[in-house]
Amino acid sequence: MPLVIAIDGPAASGKGTLAKRLADHYGLPHLDTGLLYRAVALALLDAGLSLDDREAAARAAEALDPEKLDDPRLRERAMGEAASRVSAVPEVRAGLLLWQRRFAADPQGAVLDGRDIGTVVCPEAEVKLFITASSEERARRRHRELAGRGETASFAAILADIEARDARDAGRAAAPLRMAGDAVRLDTTELDADAAFDEARGIVERTR
Numbered sequence: 333m334p335l336v337i338a339i340d341g342p343a344a345s346g347k348g349t350l351a352k353r354l355a356d357h358y359g360l361p362h363l364d365t366g367l368l369y370r371a372v373a374l375a376l377l378d379a380g381l382s383l384d385d386r387e388a389a390a391r392a393a394e395a396l397d398p399e400k401l402d403d404p405r406l407r408e409r410a411m412g413e414a415a416s417r418v419s420a421v422p423e424v425r426a427g428l429l430l431w432q433r434r435f436a437a438d439p440q441g442a443v444l445d446g447r448d449i450g451t452v453v454c455p456e457a458e459v460k461l462f463i464t465a466s467s468e469e470r471a472r473r474r475h476r477e478l479a480g481r482g483e484t485a486s487f488a489a490i491l492a493d494i495e496a497r498d499a500r501d502a503g504r505a506a507a508p509l510r511m512a513g514d515a516v517r518l519d520t521t522e523l524d525a526d527a528a529f530d531e532a533r534g535i536v537e538r539t540r
């Protein structure tokens with residue numbers, strides 16, 4: 333059976349880095365599903381439309397070209413916030429679901445990371461990880477990452493961003509962020525990227 337690894341968790345928990353490393357290690361294609369929601373938000377902003385225009389958001393999700401997720405603006409801090417707003421629209425989620433499922437059905441297997449991979453997109457995934465870290469540690473990581481890219485923002489502003497995003501992602505009605513019943517929780521607060529990878533690989537080996 334192809335190995336599908338579903339990775340969920342809140343913003344800046346380290347799930348993206350971990351997903352990439354697991355994908356490299358097992359030779360699997362990787363999809364960062366947050367980029368899809370960011371791309372929907374960017375399409376609205378580029379067209380001069382409001383992020384609260386639900387119909388336009390649904391159309392943007394429908395029209396999205398998932399092969400074009402390399403715009404560097406997708407990774408900006410403001411786009412995470414914008415993505416979190418459009419991702420609460422059920423039609424946006426429905427528009428992106430099929431494509432994510434097709435990606436996961438690759439005969440080789442796949443690694444997907446996001447908020448609802450283990451619960452909605454790939455409920456049958458062989459391995460499910462739920463990655464967490466304290467909000468302060470996540471804010472420290474995001475602060476470092478943004479500084480590395482020359483984006484300046486205060487630690488306090490980033491922490492507030494992260495806490496607002498957690499509340500919105502966990503509190504929405506459509507596919508809220510929650511751990512799947514059969515997922516394994518991995519808290520990376522005290523772990524660096526190498527240690528988190530070792531732990532995650534151990535979980536994969538024990539589960540499959």
Ligand code: C5P
Nearest residue numbers: 365366367369412415416419446447448
């Ligand atoms: O992971 P990332 O920070 O790029 O995600 C941006 C936003 O997209 C999240 O805050 C969340 O609201 C939304 N998202 C989602 N479901 C996913 C991935 C991301 O709702 N599977």
